Amino acid sequence: MEQAREKGRRWVISSQEEARRAVIDVASVATRRISIYSHDLDPGIYDDPDFLEIVKHLVLSQTYARIRVLIADPTRAIKNGNAFVHLGRRLNTYIEFRHVRKDLRTHAESFCIADETALVYRLQASRWEGIADTFEPAVARLYAKMFDEIWLASEVEIEFRQLGI
Numbered sequence: 001m002e003q004a005r006e007k008g009r010r011w012v013i014s015s016q017e018e019a020r021r022a023v024i025d026v027a028s029v030a031t032r033r034i035s036i037y038s039h040d041l042d043p044g045i046y047d048d049p050d051f052l053e054i055v056k057h058l059v060l061s062q063t064y065a066r067i068r069v070l071i072a073d074p075t076r077a078i079k080n081g082n083a084f085v086h087l088g089r090r091l092n093t094y095i096e097f098r099h100v101r102k103d104l105r106t107h108a109e110s111f112c113i114a115d116e117t118a119l120v121y122r123l124q125a126s127r128w129e130g131i132a133d134t135f136e137p138a139v140a141r142l143y144a145k146m147f148d149e150i151w152l153a154s155e156v157e158i159e160f161r162q163l164g165i
Helices: 016-027 049-061 075-080 083-090 137-153
Strands: 010-013 033-038 066-071 095-099 110-114 118-122 130-133
Touching (some): 016 049, 016 110, 016 130, 049 066, 049 083, 066 137, 083 095, 110 137, 118 137
Parallel strands (some): 033 066, 066 095
Antiparallel strands (some): 010 130, 033 110, 110 118
16 A cells, blocks of 8 residues: 655646646745746746745845746747746846757656656656656756756847847
8 A cells, every 4th residue: 555645735737727827836836946848938828927926025025035947949939028027127136038948848847846856857848747846856847957057058048138128
């Protein structure tokens, strides 16, 4: 018989709505850091008002809070506008976007990590199927390490820093 988990919960996601809810649930457990790897900022997920409210609360209530976003193809988010990008421009001390270096864009996945403890992971960014877990430190640290390596090799996305008129 499988022993019950003491902390957190794990579930499977298979639709955009489930992915949106999972990102909100995982982000809500963050106390200092959220790391996001996305291909196009997943419209309907990272620009959702509930997610944005969690991000605002985190960065305004925690002095050392930091939101880091790696984006493989920022043109869609820049061209169409994105509420998360606008929030990042206003709170640029806490929220930073980087454009994944061309030779590192081989990762097909998409994920969101909260405090190297909780995560939402989709194997294919173009599909909604994946898993979410509010307490899985070993797996979250594994993807956080990969995120950090890509982060250090990537460039600040200038377009995200410019104020729109």
